[in-house]
Amino acid sequence: MSGKYKLLSNVYFLGMFATIGGMLFGFDISSMSGAVGTDQYQNYFNHPSSSLQGGIVASMPAGSFFGALMAGPLGDRISRRRTIMLASCIWIVGSIIQCASVGVGMLIVGRIINGIAVGLASMIVPVYQSEIAPKEIRGRIVSLQQWAITWGILIQYFIQYGCAYIKSNAAFRIPWGIQVVPGVILLAGISLFPYSPRWLADQDRWDEALEVLANLRAGGNKNDPTVQAEYKEIEEVIRFDRTQVARSYVELFRKPNLRKVFLGMTLQSWSQLTGMNVAMYYIVFIFQGAGYSGNANLQASSIQYVLNVVMTIPAILFIDRWGRRPVLLIGSTFMALWLFLIGGLMGKFGSPADLEGNSTTTWAIKDNPSASHAVIACSYLFVCSFAISWGPVSWTYPAEIYPLRIRSKAVSLSTASNWAFNFALAYAVPPLLQSIQYKTYYIFAAFCVAMTIHVFFMFPETKGRTLEEMEELFNSDIPAWKTQALPRSHLDQDIENIRHQNQMADGTIGAGAEKEEVVTPTGEKTEVSSQEGFPTALQTPVV
Numbered sequence: 001m002s003g004k005y006k007l008l009s010n011v012y013f014l015g016m017f018a019t020i021g022g023m024l025f026g027f028d029i030s031s032m033s034g035a036v037g038t039d040q041y042q043n044y045f046n047h048p049s050s051s052l053q054g055g056i057v058a059s060m061p062a063g064s065f066f067g068a069l070m071a072g073p074l075g076d077r078i079s080r081r082r083t084i085m086l087a088s089c090i091w092i093v094g095s096i097i098q099c100a101s102v103g104v105g106m107l108i109v110g111r112i113i114n115g116i117a118v119g120l121a122s123m124i125v126p127v128y129q130s131e132i133a134p135k136e137i138r139g140r141i142v143s144l145q146q147w148a149i150t151w152g153i154l155i156q157y158f159i160q161y162g163c164a165y166i167k168s169n170a171a172f173r174i175p176w177g178i179q180v181v182p183g184v185i186l187l188a189g190i191s192l193f194p195y196s197p198r199w200l201a202d203q204d205r206w207d208e209a210l211e212v213l214a215n216l217r218a219g220g221n222k223n224d225p226t227v228q229a230e231y232k233e234i235e236e237v238i239r240f241d242r243t244q245v246a247r248s249y250v251e252l253f254r255k256p257n258l259r260k261v262f263l264g265m266t267l268q269s270w271s272q273l274t275g276m277n278v279a280m281y282y283i284v285f286i287f288q289g290a291g292y293s294g295n296a297n298l299q300a301s302s303i304q305y306v307l308n309v310v311m312t313i314p315a316i317l318f319i320d321r322w323g324r325r326p327v328l329l330i331g332s333t334f335m336a337l338w339l340f341l342i343g344g345l346m347g348k349f350g351s352p353a354d355l356e357g358n359s360t361t362t363w364a365i366k367d368n369p370s371a372s373h374a375v376i377a378c379s380y381l382f383v384c385s386f387a388i389s390w391g392p393v394s395w396t397y398p399a400e401i402y403p404l405r406i407r408s409k410a411v412s413l414s415t416a417s418n419w420a421f422n423f424a425l426a427y428a429v430p431p432l433l434q435s436i437q438y439k440t441y442y443i444f445a446a447f448c449v450a451m452t453i454h455v456f457f458m459f460p461e462t463k464g465r466t467l468e469e470m471e472e473l474f475n476s477d478i479p480a481w482k483t484q485a486l487p488r489s490h491l492d493q494d495i496e497n498i499r500h501q502n503q504m505a506d507g508t509i510g511a512g513a514e515k516e517e518v519v520t521p522t523g524e525k526t527e528v529s530s531q532e533g534f535p536t537a538l539q540t541p542v543v
């Protein structure tokens with residue numbers, strides 16, 4: 001392979017670059033946070049009422065919901081790669097419309113269009129990443145998506161913060177205009193990227209699939225045992241898939257897919273029900289409740305966005321070693337703890353508050369710096385607990401559990417669930433904070449307890465399995481809490497077999513048919529000649 005294309009076959013580079021799609025998501029989350037507080041914005045749009053402002057904010061997640069649903073069929077039909085290109089184009093158009101808005105109507109149209117782009121990208125980027133990544137680092141590569149989201153939130157927050165100091169009447173437009181830049185970079189970059197090898201194989205473009213796989217895994221060597229074994233597995237699964245029911249949304253809700261589809265959708269819904277986006281959208285209100293105002297509030301908020309970026313890094317580095325289940329379980333247990341503490345501290349040390357010019361914060365801690373600091377500390381710890389766990393895993397898990405024939409549509413549904421709850425909470429939280437004040441945190445804490453129980457009993461461990469093996473894992477009767485200790489992936493054994501066969505063909509080792517013990521899915525032990533290789537992908541070597 002020519003050196004020029006080296007980068008374009010480096011999984012880290014491809015995975016990292018594709019996450020610019022995730023960055024758009026982050027931009028989207030904080031694209032209003034700074035603008036709404038400026039006089040220029042308020043005067044230009046005639047001081048939108050709070051419900052109109054709510055509509056302006058929520059128009060983006062609403063667009064994203066539909067974008068995520070559209071991404072599934074598009075990803076199958078025009079390819080993952082072209083869907084990312086399409087998302088970039090739509091994003092550029094939406095950003096230009098927002099930046100040039102001459103009224104609320106145009107602003108909302110621009111935000112809906114941007115939302116559609118984000119919905120498309122938020123669904124298809126993790127699918128593309130998971131399909132190009134080898135199983136050993138798949139969790140890490142897909143987690144980059146969440147990292148990019150956190151960067152997007154942070155960068156956009158600071159751009160808006162900075163623009164609030166520019167005296168021009170048009171300053172509030174600058175952050176929306178700047179959004180065009182990542183869209184153009186993503187479009188230009190992705191147009192040079194390879195197609196997903198799994199998508200190519202599914203289109204019967206087998207030679208190209210093998211070529212891309214060889215480039216991604218072995219510097220272009222198609223005979224490399226790793227490439228051969230993975231290619232063989234993809235081929236087996238696609239042939240098997242074709243004997244199954246036709247691909248349609250209806251199939252998603254039938255056995256054996258229903259369980260996986262339900263898990264993917266609930267995982268994404270739970271990730272929103274942790275209350276993390278309350279911390280992202282309404283952090284100013286939380287800190288007002290803790291007794292912070294003005295600049296102190298803005299600085300405290302920015303620390304939280306920085307923590308969100310920093311604490312996603314350990315997840316990226318270690319997710320493939322730690323596994324998905326422990327990370328989810330520990331994350332939600334701690335989040336429940338911090339939320340109960342925030343609610344408890346506010347309940348004990350707070351009192352009804354009538355904050356001038358703000359109708360949302362009706363309960364606050366006054367003149368008790370220790371209690372205020374404790375609430376802020378818990379809120380930071382909450383963000384850290386989310387960033388290291390549910391943030392990345394809520395993307396990794398759905399992108400890896402579905403078979404190819406339904407992957408695109410099923411990830412569409414799980415991503416759309418994220419957006420549906422994102423939208424609902426963006427609306428529901430201000431009135432909740434106003435009416436039941438600090439008790440709102442107890443509701444989210446209770447959700448965190450519920451999700452911990454749900455994960456413990458229902459979510460199998462997926463670390464180190466190939467995408468093709470998931471079928472077997474989810475259809476087995478092994479209880480979820482025992483899946484952590486299952487034997488290693490059979491792909492590793494297949495690779496060893498191919499290597500062994502190659503050595504025999506080379507004459508490097510003797511022709512004696514060594515016997516190896518394997519366990520079939522039904523639990524029987526049997527001896528297989530390693531000379532023959534493993535006849536099907538369904539055997540699991542004894543470890």
Ligand SMILES: OC[C@H]1O[C@](O)(CO)[C@@H](O)[C@@H]1O
Nearest residue numbers: 029149150276277280308391
């Ligand atoms: O990092 C926080 C962000 O992460 C997400 O949950 C996506 O995984 C967003 O909804 C949220 O704003």
